[in-house]
Amino acid sequence: xxxxxxxKLSLGFLIAVLGSIILASFISNYTIEKKFKNYLxxxxxxKVSNIVKIIDDIYSNNKNLSTASTDEIQRYALIQEMYIEIxxxxxxxxxxxxxxxxxxxxxxxxxxxxxxxxxxxxxxxKYTEETHPLLVNNQKIGTITIGYFGTSYLSSAxxxxxxxxxxxxxxxxxxxxxxxLIISVIISKQLSKPLVKITDTANKMRTGxxxxxxxxxxxxKEIDELSKSINYLAETLKNQEMLRKRLTSDMAHExxxxxxxxxxxxxxxxxGIWEPTIERxxxxxxxxxRLTKMVDNLRNLAKLEQxxxxxxxxxxxxxxxxxKIIDTFKPLYIKENYELTCSITPEIMAIVDNDKFIQxxxxxxxxxxxxLKPNGKVHLTLKKAxxxxxxKVIDNxxxxxxxxxxxxxxxxxxxxxxxxxxxxxxxxxxxxxxAFVEVHGGKIYAHSKINQGTTFIVELPIK
Ligand code: ADP
Numbered sequence: 429x430x431x432x433x434x435x436k437l438s439l440g441f442l443i444a445v446l447g448s449i450i451l452a453s454f455i456s457n458y459t460i461e462k463k464f465k466n467y468l469x470x471x472x473x474x475k476v477s478n479i480v481k482i483i484d485d486i487y488s489n490n491k492n493l494s495t496a497s498t499d500e501i502q503r504y505a506l507i508q509e510m511y512i513e514i515x516x517x518x519x520x521x522x523x524x525x526x527x528x529x530x531x532x533x534x535x536x537x538x539x540x541x542x543x544x545x546x547x548x549x550x551x552x553x554k555y556t557e558e559t560h561p562l563l564v565n566n567q568k569i570g571t572i573t574i575g576y577f578g579t580s581y582l583s584s585a586x587x588x589x590x591x592x593x594x595x596x597x598x599x600x601x602x603x604x605x606x607x608x609l610i611i612s613v614i615i616s617k618q619l620s621k622p623l624v625k626i627t628d629t630a631n632k633m634r635t636g637x638x639x640x641x642x643x644x645x646x647x648x649k650e651i652d653e654l655s656k657s658i659n660y661l662a663e664t665l666k667n668q669e670m671l672r673k674r675l676t677s678d679m680a681h682e683x684x685x686x687x688x689x690x691x692x693x694x695x696x697x698x699x700g701i702w703e704p705t706i707e708r709x710x711x712x713x714x715x716x717x718r719l720t721k722m723v724d725n726l727r728n729l730a731k732l733e734q735x736x737x738x739x740x741x742x743x744x745x746x747x748x749x750x751x752k753i754i755d756t757f758k759p760l761y762i763k764e765n766y767e768l769t770c771s772i773t774p775e776i777m778a779i780v781d782n783d784k785f786i787q788x789x790x791x792x793x794x795x796x797x798x799x800l801k802p803n804g805k806v807h808l809t810l811k812k813a814x815x816x817x818x819x820k821v822i823d824n825x826x827x828x829x830x831x832x833x834x835x836x837x838x839x840x841x842x843x844x845x846x847x848x849x850x851x852x853x854x855x856x857x858x859x860x861x862x863a864f865v866e867v868h869g870g871k872i873y874a875h876s877k878i879n880q881g882t883t884f885i886v887e888l889p890i891k
Pocket of ligand 1: 795796798823825828836882
């Protein structure tokens with residue numbers, strides 16, 4: 429079974445919180461304990477050497493122990509919780525802070541425990557004795573024995589500290605877990621709510637409702653992008669659906685017109701209403717030609733869409749090539765009193781498939797010509813911009829309605845204006861032109877104002 433976002437997030441949060449707290453407590457336990465131990469060992473060493481020095485000093489000054497001196501040593505022994513014993517070179521005891529060694533005397537041990545400020549559950553450690561020489565003017569005159577319980581009893585303080593620390597870790601773990609849970613619930617709600625909406629939208633689209641849109645107010649970048657993408661998808665699918673419907677009706681229309689003409693004329697022949705003259709057969713022939721051209725176009729388009737277009741690229745002087753193309757169009761324009769002008773930057777070279785380039789320009793120039801009005805003018809420009817060549821075909825013809833502009837490169841799409849003009853087009857020229865431009869890695873787009881004219885812009889990379 430798949431887990432919900434909320435479950436996953438909450439679990440993730442909990443694991444992260446627990447993991448980090450456990451890790452933090454391990455690290456701090458370890459470092460604190462280590463630091464504490466070092467500190468205690470240093471402390472102890474300095475205490476012992478201090479006492480030895482004090483006793484050395486007392487002997488240096490007095491040679492013999494006065495009551496005041498033994499009191500002082502006794503005080504030290506008590507304060508530092510140590511057993512102190514001084515012997516001369518012949519092993520005679522000169523001074524002892526207690527009656528006996530602590531480890532042999534449970535009473536003393538208890539007393540030591542009592543002396544310690546903390547409770548008896550503390551680990552007072554192993555009893556240890558160390559012997560130091562009693563030096564007077566750097567000469568050994570006896571020994572000082574210092575007995576003490578292992579430093580571990582002191583480290584009980586660190587144990588208490590660590591215990592307190594661990595308690596606070598556990599407490600913060602509980603608080604963090606509660607907080608983590610609350611936060612994960614809030615965040616997962618914030619995430620899942622728009623996602624549910626987007627899924628709903630996608631499901632509605634699946635059932636064919638392409639007018640639906642995901643209206644989510646998400647402040648998460650990815651979710652916002654997802655909702656925009658799904659809306660874009662719905663819009664595109666809707667347009668495609670519209671184009672598909674329009675394509676079918678356009679095709680039916682294109683096929684029906686010549687077929688109806690043929691049918692009525694043949695019926696007229698059969699009924700003997702019309703004489704079958706050469707002119708009438710020529711009219712038939714034209715209609716059949718139109719039909720054949722349409723079928724050819726369809727086949728070409730299918731080929732274009734199925735196969736990867738192979739390019740036969742070479743270095744072409746586009747400036748020269750364009751001049752030539754314009755020359756071939758000039759007579760057609762002059763015949764109808766149209767003007768065809770150009771401003772071409774000389775010697776622009778690019779690596780293109782020359783045949784396809786010619787076809788691109790032929791399509792654009794014949795369209796511009798087809799959709800001109802009386803006093804029509806077409807101006808062509810060629811220039812270089814960065815790593816591209818930019819070609820513009822600017823006409824002052826009938827223009828393209830704004831609603832049709834996004835679709836003119838679609839298969840068989842023709843604006844109603846051009847349909848009315850009866851130019852005999854089939855709505856396929858621009859589809860092919862666009863495919864040729866794009867296979868070169870270029871772009872084609874158009875600006876247009878109805879009744880004022882249209883500009884087609886082609887950008888082709890130089891290399
Ligand atoms: P067609 O064979 O109909 O010209 P195209 O694919 O070449 O097919 O063009 C598609 C449609 O784009 C045309 O039917 C027309 O509506 C519009 N169009 C293309 N070029 C122009 C232009 N220069 N001026 C006005 N409309 C144009």
